[in-house]
Amino acid sequence: MFSRGFARSSAPAVKPIEPLVIARPELPQAEALLPYLRRIDAARWYSNFGPLLTEFEARLTARFEPDTQVVTCANGTQGLALCLQALQLAPGSLCAVPAYTFVATAHAVISAGLIPYFLDVDPDTWTLQPHTVREALAHAPAPVSAVILVAPFGLTPDLAPWLELREQTGVQVVVDAAAAFDAVHSAALPTVVSLHATKVLGIGEGGFLATEDHRLAQRVRQLTTFGFRGSRDSQMPATNAKLSEYAAAIGLAALDAWPHNRLRWLRAAQGLRAATTHLPQVAFQPGWGLSWATSVCSVQLPDGMAATVERGLSEQGVETRRWWGLGCQTNPAFADCPRGDLTQTDRLGQAVIGLPFSIDLDHEQISRVAAALAASVD
Structure with missing residues (x-):
């Protein structure tokens, strides 16, 4: 019997809203890896440029124009x-870098003994x-030896004017x-x-350099393996940044699935674009989900609106993320690095947000994102 003053409630409990997370990476499953793992077991070759890594690099190279060489490494x-x-x-x-980029770009510059500009x-x-x-x-505070050109979230720029800049100035471009x-x-x-788990083709951790400069490829390879080249004598200060056969196994399985998975990425992106066509305040990157596939959805809102919509x-x-924050230059690690006028970077930092996006984003989730956006931008 209930104590006096208390009544039994017949109202159903309110089910809490399940968060819609920003990303759900998907790598090859165990069944897809098994044939490659059995090859590793049979060969008993686990690292140091084994047969699986050789095959993985060859298949990556085949995606590029003739005369390209690919060198894999531990991460991008x-x-x-x-x-x-x-x-x-x-x-x-100095190495010129866009202020609007992920911190890895600037960290790589510093690791190479240069200063981000x-x-x-x-x-x-x-x-x-x-x-x-x-x-x-013309106005740099010190000599500029290189430029890193970033493809933002997967949007690739035209390389022709950059090749011209390199030829005319001698400044290297990566x-x-x-x-x-x-x-x-x-x-x-x-x-x-990058071949990080969060990328459209991921292996957990990994990356690769593609280049038509064979001497550069050879030197990078040497730098990934203690400075060795054809002997056990270390020829230069270097590091150990090789990929293992197990990483290559994941890469090969991911390449097997890539044609199908690419269509899945594009289908999810086009569904999200279609669901938000009535929201002119929400702008996608040029060609995003139409001519190129990537694993994140970053949209641009009217100036200064990011925090309100978030x-x-x-x-x-609905979870969001400013993948590049307010700009790389705002991170304490780079407080002392030189910079130019960053008006547009400051604007983008206050206007661009990442929306939930994954390879298996379904109709219900897309509708939820679109409805939440509609309510928030109003």
């Missing part, structure tokens, strides 16, 4: 750093522009194509791609 950040190191640039010189980006493509670099060369596995097929400029989405259980 190492790939950038070792590429810069292999170019034998003047120690302590933050420059502004184009407000429409979010990329560094050649004319910005040319102007900066492409940080961390998220652009799907879109990059030319390596006229040294190009580094709060609105959070209240509805």
Whole structure:
């Protein structure tokens, strides 16, 4: 019997809203890996450029134009750093980087013994522009030896004007194509791609350099393996940044599934685009989900609106993330690094947010994101 003053409630309990998370990576499952793992068991070759890694690099190379070489490494950040190191640039010189990028870009510059020089980006493509670099060369506080051109979230820039800049100025240009596995097929400029678990083709941790410069490829390879080249004598200061046969097994299984998985990424992206066509305040990157696939969805809102929309989405259980924050230059690690005028980077930092996106984003989840956006941008 209930105590006096209390009554039995017949109202059903309110089910809490399940959060819609920002990302749900998907790597090859155990069944897909098993044939490759059995090959490792049979060969008893586990690292040091075994048959699976050789095959993985060959299949990656086949995605590029003829005469390209691919060198795998432990992760994309190492790939950038070792590429810069292999170019034998003047120690302590400046490397121009877009301020609107992930911190890995600047960390790679510092690891290579250079100093990041933050420059502004184009407000429409979010990329560094050649004319910005040319102007900066005349006013830089120290010699500029290199530029890292970032492909923002997978959107690849036109390389022709950058090849011209390199030829005319002697400044080396490296492409940080961390998220652009799907879109990059030319390596006229040294190009580094990430194979992190969060990318469209992921292996957990990994990356690779693609380049038409065979001497550069050879030097980067040597830097990934203690400076060895054909002997047990270390020829240069280097590191250990090799991929194992197990990482290659995941990569091979991921490549097997890539044609189908690419369509899944594009289908999810196009569903999200279609569901938000009635929201002119929400702008997707040019070609996102139409001509190229990537694993994140970053949209641009009206100036200064990011924080308001983030709060609105959070209240509805929809997770967001500013993947590049307010710009790389705002991180304490880079407080002392030189920079130019960053007006557009500051604007983008207050206007761009990442929405929940995954390879298996379904109709119900897409509708939920679209409805939450509609309520928040109003």
